[in-house]
Amino acid sequence: MSAAVVDLVRRVLLLALLVPAFSYALPQAQNLPDNVSNHGVISIPLNFRTDFVFLGSWFLALKESDAKLVQHVYSRKEDIDAYQQAGVWPDGAMLIKEQLSVNTSDSEKLAENFAGHSKGLFVMVKDREQRFQDNPLWGDGWGWSFFSASDPVQTETKDYQAECLGCHESVRDSDLVFIKGYPLLKKSY
Secondary structure, three states: OOHHHHHHHHHHHHHHHHHHHHHHHOOOOOOOOOOEOOOOOEOOOOOHHHHOEEEEEEEEEOOOOOOEEEEEEEEOHHHHHHHHHHOOOOOOOEEEEEEEEEEEEEOOOOEEEEEEEEEEEEEEEEOOOOOOOOOOOEEOOEEEEEEEOOOOOOOOOOOHHHHOHHHHHHHHHHOOOOHHHOHHHOOOO
């Protein structure tokens, strides 16, 4: 074996040993889900429609336009269980709100309204420890991000106070979450 190949093998082996050691040395945001980076960057979790629990839907008719939207909301089972037991969202809890257009069709006996194409996704992550105080996407106990359906990788949200609280402020008494539309969170039906 040539000296160059031996040197290459040594470098690869050294790199294989150093990379795991380096990644363990990075500061980790404890109790936060895998879709939150160490710097507070939120991404959309894969397979949320099948791996998460469906909480409920919101039907919205925007007052300033004729637009109609439906929002399907999901959370992880462990987050729902904790909320049902304690009445508060646990640290690291995640809510995903998928915003969809509303399609309509009429038949002789029925006018149908049903979910159309995805407009985007809102992701909220509970942060009881206020880990990312210098990040404008985190505050009031939550991480906030909206992703357009046309670019589900990069959040469009720049400042949660300017872009999210306008709607969520009305439900501050329920930890900024619109819980009244979620049958699973109610104590009785």
